């Protein structure tokens with residue numbers, strides 16, 4: 001089925017598939033109002049994902065559609081799922097749209113359908129997160145990490161946490177809710193860390209200014225090591241690619257080096273949560289990279305849990321491996 005036709009039969013088929021996807025999420029209870037409603041090919045709707053944040057939908061398009069085709073698609077989504085608003089993110093894979101890849105085109109401020117909602121609070125297993133649906137491709141929470149955040153909340157007994165590549169500090173919030181006294185959130189962007197501090201406040205936690213470090217992980221790891229800081233839990237959730245003054249990182253080629261470099265900051269018997277959301281780094285190769293990094297650093301390990309995206313709202317076609325892979329390891 002194509003996403004692009006406004007013909008009646010196509011619209012009916014799209015509507016049926018949306019309803020089927022919605023029915024498949026019926027097991028998500030009211031303590032979670034932020035979840036994925038449509039996961040592309042996993043829901044027989046290749047090229048389209050839809051995330052729900054309360055009654056606001058964020059639809060991402062991975063195909064190029066004309067304005068008329070987009071309008072027809074939005075109309076069917078609106079009629080079928082009856083949201084308050086739909087925000088659109090255009091995520092074309094191909095450079096042929098390079099001329100029109102300004103932020104306003106990719107992630108318009110205004111909703112494509114319904115009323116303007118500048119920000120809202122959505123729940124994930126009862127934890128409150130601030131969401132900004134418009135204006136950026138990322139809206140404040142990566143929903144595929146839900147099960148991992150939940151796992152951390154009930155499995156982290158360590159008092160200190162280093163959350164590398166923290167974004168809006170979802171892991172910092174859950175670790176603090178789990179009882180950690182110190183969760184250091186490290187990210188390049190001051191803006192997302194301020195957003196993270198708001199997420200703390202949303203959950204009645206007091207953000208301590210010195211636990212939000214805006215800087216480069218590859219630089220700060222060296223500084224923290226020099227300072228003699230160590231942590232009970234170390235969270236690594238890097239982007240697939242990162243280029244900075246201090247390093248060029250690609251998850252496929254450099255995850256082992258990242259582990260080797262960062263692991264001295266982890267106390268003996270500490271918890272390492274290593275995450276990768278890159279479809280080109282297969283699960284077994286990701287695990288092999290982690291092992292290589294640990295071996296080079298002279299640290300043993302014990303695998304505690306293999307985590308990843310929830311099959312309820314992030315289904316993938318049978319033949320494919322889920323892109324998100326997370327390993328929780330106890331490090332000797």
Ligand SMILES: C[S@@+](CC[C@H](N)C(=O)[O-])C[C@H]1O[C@@H](n2cnc3c(N)ncnc32)[C@H](O)[C@@H]1O
Pocket residue numbers: 141142145164165166167168169170171186187188189192215216217218237238239242244
């Ligand atoms: C995949 S997101 C992390 C998601 C986050 N762990 C969460 O649970 O929501 C990647 C983050 O890494 C940050 N980032 C990219 N390169 C960085 C670097 N060299 N040092 C610090 N942060 C970096 C980006 O600003 C972005 O917020």
